[in-house]
Amino acid sequence: MEVDPNEVAELESKIINHEAYGKPYKWSPRDFELGTSLGRGMFGHVHVAREKKTGYLVAIKALFKSQIVKSKCEHQVMREIEIQSHLKHPNILRLFTWFHDEKRIYLVLEYAAGEExxxxxxxxxxxxxxxxxxxxxxxxxxxxxxxxxxxxxxxxxxxxxxxxxxxxxxxxxxxxxxxxxxxxxxxxxxxxxxxxxxxxxxxxxxxxxxxxxxxxxxxxxxxxxxxxxxxxxxxxxxxxxxxxxxxxxxxxxxxxxxxxxxxxxxxxxxxxxxxxxxxxxxxxxxxx
Missing domain, CATH: 1.10.510.10 (Transferase(Phosphotransferase) domain 1)
Structure with missing residues (x-):
């Protein structure tokens, strides 16, 4: 699928600024098609994902709230999100945004195709x-x-x-x-x-x-x-x-x-x- 650069720029702006058409945008799992698993973490899984509107590839890290609470790591996870979301450097993986549902926290990350x-x-x-x-x-x-x-x-x-x-x-x-x-x-x-x-x-x-x-x-x-x-x-x-x-x-x-x-x-x-x-x-x- 060929991706329109203008649509990619619009998506990046929407992700980074948390806005769509002049108002806050609330992301959900429905905005993405999950693809191949990229691995497992302490609290969940990481998948490559495609944003449905533009085809823009990202990595989505899904963390289970129950496991975070069980490990008493709520503060650590929120600190990680707060810190990484504010770092913008060519050699640091971008955390574009995050959202959550009843069971999981989803981190929308830059996709590094070259793996670990x-x-x-x-x-x-x-x-x-x-x-x-x-x-x-x-x-x-x-x-x-x-x-x-x-x-x-x-x-x-x-x-x-x-x-x-x-x-x-x-x-x-x-x-x-x-x-x-x-x-x-x-x-x-x-x-x-x-x-x-x-x-x-x-x-x-x-x-x-x-x-x-x-x-x-x-x-x-x-x-x-x-x-x-x-x-x-x-x-x-x-x-x-x-x-x-x-x-x-x-x-x-x-x-x-x-x-x-x-x-x-x-x-x-x-x-x-x-x-x-x-x-x-x-x-x-x-x-x-």
Whole structure:
């Protein structure tokens, strides 16, 4: 089906502005045709969907209210919606709007046709990305997270499973379930994913936005090596390696990347995200 660009623009305006013909528009499941399942989440399913009037493709995440209430995550889900709906960056997955019925909450999201980044990493030769691809990707994620930080948002769960790939190959940071709006930039909640936890979280100390800088370092290592730097057979050994900064660099990791990683995987004074984007190793691949 060929889509009229004017109709797509009208739909985008209607979604983003929550308006239709000058008055509020109330969306419902009847506006969409559900397609292929894109996966399951903690509280429901994600499907590709087509808006009936224009044929515009989106992803719809349907969350069961009963499961949210049972898990006592009402505040967390509403916080995720509030934060993501206000983020507009080319490397962040858009949340266009949301609506609900008696049983479910529906999130209308940008459709990233390239699927999850972790699948691309798993299928890459030797399970890792070439340095040019890793450098381009880390620039995009650093730019997206920098945008979040400028708006006092910590993501707190950056990892390949929470990053999608658009049709044009660009990355889209997604899943803001652990994100928080923190104007004071100080938090103490331990959250995220084991292999990506920074030392200050493990020690249950007060932390700030630099926890995301640490995660970007772990992410870059995983891009280049195919596994997180502190991965061990059990949680206690993983914690011990994180706390002692026990990073082993295989011989194939380029020296420029090691320099960048050493400035992110540290306990204090981590490199700024502007510093990540302007790092000489990252910059040499931006126009390749």
């Amino acid at each position: 980044l972790y699948k691309h990493l798993a299928s890459a030769p030797m399970g890792r990305f070439p340095e040019s691809r890793a450098a381009r990707y880390i620039y995009q994620i650093a730019d997206a997270v920098d945008y979040c930080h400028q708006r006092h948002v910590m993501h707190r769960d950056i990892k390949p499973e929470n990053i999608l790939v658009a049709l044009n190959g660009d990355l889209k940071l997604a899943d803001f379930g652990w994100s928080v709006h923190a104007p004071s930039e100080r938090r103490k909640t331990m959250c995220g994913t084991l292999d990506y936890l920074p030392p200050e979280m493990i020690k249950k100390e007060m932390y700030n936005i630099s926890v995301d800088h640490w995660c970007i370092g772990v992410l870059l290592y995983e891009f280049l090596v195919g596994k997180p730097p502190f991965e061990s057979e059990d949680q206690e050994k993983t914690f011990a390696r994180i706390l002692s900064l026990d990073v082993i660099y295989p011989s194939y990791v380029p020296s420029g990347a090691k320099d960048l990683l050493s400035k992110l995987l540290k306990k204090n004074d981590r490199l700024s995200l502007d510093g990540v984007k302007s790092h000489y190793w990252v910059q040499q691949f931006q126009n390749v």
